[in-house]
Amino acid sequence: MAHYTRKDMASVSRHLFKVLDVAGASEYVRHTRQHKALVGDVLASLTNVIERSDVAIYTFGSMSEGTTTPGMNSDTDIMMCFRIYPVFETSDDVRFDDMNVRYRTEHGDADYTYLIMLSDEETPIGFCKLEFMSAVDTEPIDPDLFFNICMDINGRFVITNSCMVDAMDQDERNGPAATTFKRPGFTDLDYIPSFRCAKWPSVAEEFLTRKRKYGFPSTDMAGDFGSFGIFFVPTGHSETQEKHLQWRLSFSLQERKIMLNLNPTQFKCYILLKMVKEDFVKPVVPGKSLTSYQCKTSIFWSIEQTHSSIWVGSNLVACFVKCLHLLKIWIRNGFVPNFFMPPVSIWKGSKQICKMVTCIIDNILKDPIEYLRSLKCDRVGSLLRSSLEPCVADGLGMPDHAEESDNYFREAKRTLHLSVHRLHYSFICETAYHWIGLLQHVSAGDDLDTCITYHRRLIGLLRNTTKMSEMTSQQLNYVQQASEYVLPFLLTSYGSQLASKSLLQPNGDTYEQAMAHLKTGQHSDALSGSIKLAAILYAMEKYEDCLKLLNDKEREIAPDLITIGMCGRKRDDFTHTVLINERLVNKIINNKMTSSEVLRENTCACVIFLPSEMPLIPKELQYELFRSFCSETEFSQDVNFWFDFVAVDSKVLLYYMLYLVHKKLGHRRDRNDAFLFLNIFLEKDFNLCHAETGFNLVGTILRDMGHLESAMSLFKDSWTKRPDHNAAKWQALITCYLYYRTVTEEDFKIEQESLESEEHTEHEVDDVENEAENEEKIIYQRCEGV
Template sequence: MFQEPDYRENLSLMLSEVLHDIGVNERMVMGRRRGLMLIETMTNISNRSTDINLTHFFLGSQSEGTTTIGLDSDVDILVCNHDFNIIQDWSEWEHGKLNYLMIQDENTTPGYCFLQRLRDDEPLPVTVILDEHCITDRRGRILYKNTVINDYLEGDQQHRQHGPSIVEQGQPGFSDRDMVIALPCKSWPQSASGWSERQGIGRWPTQEMRRYAASTGCLVVPTRSKVSEYPELEWRISTSLTERCIMYNLNITQIRCYVLLKMILKSFLNPQDEINISSFMCKTVLLHCIENTESQIWKDNNLYTCVTYCLLELHSCVQNDCCSHFIIPENNLMAGQFTAETKHELSKNICDFIQNDRQRLLSIDIDDVGHRLQVKLNRVPHGINYFPSSMSSLEIYERVLTLGYVNIAIHISRHHQLTLRHLHNKNIRTKKQYVCNLMTFSDNGNRLEHSAFKLLAPFLFTTYGSILASSSIGENNRVSPQALECLSAGLNSDISSSRLKLASVFYSTGDMEKAELILRHTEQQYYSNPVLTICGCHRQPPAVTEEFMRAYNEQSEDCIKHITAFCVRFIQREINCVPHELQYEMFRSTQDDMIHRRRIKDCWMDWAVVDSLPLLYFLQYKIYRHLQRHQDKQQALCKLIRTINTGENLGHRETALNILGQCMEQEKRPQQALKCYMLSLQQRPRNNAANFHICKLLSGLLVSQ
């Protein structure tokens, strides 16, 4: 350990500067939190507006802002199913709900419980097993098994199970997503009642935080204790929402201490890349240390001492095989975690780090912390660039903030897809009610809900307007004033998709001049600034260029409307607004193809979906052909070909090739058309309208001969 007080203070300040430079600063922390809270809000608005009885909570390091690029933390999502009602007292029973009584007795591990199935028509226990997810215990109680999570994974090849989590693999540049199924309990857990009265040295957590905790109740998640004698029956009592509130109230020094602890843990403490000490244990140790010290200790010039204090406390926990949960202290997070050999190695690693902290700190590779610290401490010879591959603090800020915007945009696209799935088979009255439901968030929501509404609503207005337009076009080949009003309200969803829908509506009614004017303006917008193509139908991330990052890092999330081009989606109730050549996409799947579709994620295959730029040039081609502007028509066709050949971010290249093939047929170039369809099948062998186009083309050629 460093012995000189002045050196400790200097080192603390240097460490704080390094952590500031790699993104652990107030601005970045708030930016990360804002981004994921906005995504959480959008998700829950979509759920509530479509009567999906789930609430999503984004938790963990990403939502707390307690991570860095190098730590590459997962996104933890807790999915709360409100069809269930977990009760601790019979007075909490609700008619019509899936009621379960939380049981904590001599057979359950502290912090865990059994769930006893209750009747939904009166507050009495169920006496017979209702399905395979229940089992009768020795006392005759019908208990709910935690293996229910397996149902969510059945037949799903893109997810894997990790403890209670369903893990979705992240694409390059984006984090993995750990989704945990949770059941709600409205009351604060009885096993945590002592926490509400506990008062630390620094009078922390505050009374406001404790009141918030009492109002949120708790959750139960399907996982058992390591030492459980009933592995299929135990459910963990979760206070995750309270823990998030506590983390949101930490100061920047406490956040930096936690980030540094995680770096030390990942670099030095866990032996042989095994996860024995978890980041949650480090967080718990940190919270206990904060509770048991005066608040003035937690300042940047004391960061090193704070980290050392936490490491000593962690060492004590390992030595005693006990790390008490911060809110439910009877729950020992280390129970059954370590063998004697592992415990000895962990203890040795912590001691080695504390005794050789100078050398260890200077050798942290994550985010080049060690190298950066050496530069701050003047350990690098003057003029030598010791870390040429490292990003500057500005570049880190640009990257994190811009990828945050991109992540928001991807979620907008995914929520729009889920909304269309909900509306696909609904009648006009139901769709109108959905619009009214969404409008409540504009009138009555909080600030985050207002922001989320502004991002989501234009897509809905455009779709609703297009459905109304399709209906009126089918009746009298005109667009009703109500449809135009809705289409106009949605024009600013992004730079292209809603405008292209409006152009398609005018094209369908034969108003070529208006459609051409919209297309010309959209094309100008597309090339006036760097634009990112967004498609949430697939899990591939968009290619974010350095130019794009530099252009938009100082914006707010409102800039998403001006920097993104979403794919254009038409559901079947919009068919009269869809060019004939695109309508084939709505009927792409044979009965055999349907077997190879995912029920929810591939719902877009029943619609006509195309990327913005190919649709823009296709519509230009059709309009100029109709107007007999042959030179403009050929230019549009060339642009369509170039976009398909060179576009890096096309999510629906097979559809673009299909409409290009039909253009080639209209140009009397059947060989080129067939080539387009064959290339399309290479992109997507199944669930592809190219199969129909090939049959139609070959049939026509045979007839003509």
């Protein structure tokens, strides 16, 4: 190892610590990533609960731990736990009374399936088989089950591990995972099906009783581990005959708990290990070699074996060296001990791979600082060299290149800022998608009372976070955070339902409840809740109140206000383009805004109206409820459920409502201004949602003004934006009808004028003839008199 003094190591460590912040490993970015993943898990699991799928969703790995940077492009590991088939270590652990109550409540009969862990001589430590058990005497081959059942060598009916992954949509198989969305430039998603046992397995009892000299993990943390239980993922030991029947024990919840509680130095040390793996090992070592999980394991063991005072910023390089040295010893021996079950090795490489990886680590240990300065991932090496330039006198720096150094930091910060913006934007979009997804169970045929009842039950569940935590199998603090995101949106929808009922059946109490919920819902985001309230006030003919609210919100519209798209595209459509709002990017970074703050202060969602809210919907928007009537293509109810709703951009609806209320109040100039701004937003706002609906609304205004040809041009633009499932077809038909009436009435008018002219001429002739007849009569009478 190159000779460095303790002062040298401390100096490099401090610079490296700051460089990693710039590269995307700061505490702010770390916690933002964690929040996105963990709250997202709750929302996904809640959706499954509402749909009665009984699948809990967990995001593991670097995305939920925050242990990644923009340059790593780490995979997203999503575990889907099928809770309908609980796992027990032994039959004695089964609580049949509880099972009977649970399944009798859900299915009417006490007919359920559960699984028992099986271990035998053919099954290595860390793996087990899952025996199929049923509460009733039935054949174990059930066509309704999504897994296959085989008989093992001992004559037990056990489930295979391959069919679950094989049944999933995937681009490739990756161990226990089905990897999908393998697209250049995008994050891969690894979907891992699993079962769960609520009890800590006796095979891992050593971990709970292990003596820990330095108190890691802490007693409180380790005490929680037993309650987390374990997962069983579908992969067997590669060197056994029954690997297709084996399931690997996974301690993913425990690992994530530890990772979330690492201090900044421990966290950055793990980031460095991953970067070394990506830059120096992966490009030259083929096949299975050093993995992120092995790096994580070295961090765990190193922390357990050292005093906490060692893990400080000035010791970052020293801690990094310690972990690398531990990895070198393990890999040289071909055995990397599992942190939770030390007899189990997590090393999969061959002897040749062992030699290659050991050689690389050995070289790094000889001069770790030089290798750190050579890291390419996220420009860490370049940034470190630039940061160390003032240390030339200590023999650690490079020649002074101030301009080049500034460029490195400027580019790194730009990459980081865009990454943070993308994190907030994607999380808020997913959150909004989940809350509107909760409404998909309200069908177009449901009456108003049914919708009100559904909203009331859903809101009650979201407020009872303890119950929701049990139902989703998610931790209470994340459940509470998730509830705070979606509850205001649902309160707006609930208030709107009550307002509809109040309008149809006037009732003071119902109206007051509606207004209370709608006002609470104004805090859902920066705009949508308030604009929907304004639309309801307009429907109730409270025009002055509506105008005041709209004017207040218009004054709050700033250039850093962005629209989020929660409908109109598939969740897996990564081709969706977002125009970066530079003002918002700078605001987020400078203020270190949380996702909640970005949503409340700088984001507006679509405004949604359900079919049951028909009395409140502005007339021209009501056609959007029938966008799919006579459509050319079918649509997926799971993805396109919003087709049955009115969905309109908040900014578009703001200026459309301003146009309507000014028109109602006779404010001609203000009405025209609102129409002008509506056109400007449609033309200039690239991130606008449901542009086709905006074009439809502008077209209806032009049609009312008598500009039928211009209106038809707008409806054509709308149809271009969305060729199918578009209410533009109705607006175009109405416009064609009006055009026909206009032309017909014009022809009728001309014909009438012609007929009137002919009648006038005939009347003149008749008058002349009558006069002549009269004269003849007079003459005749005179003659008779003579």
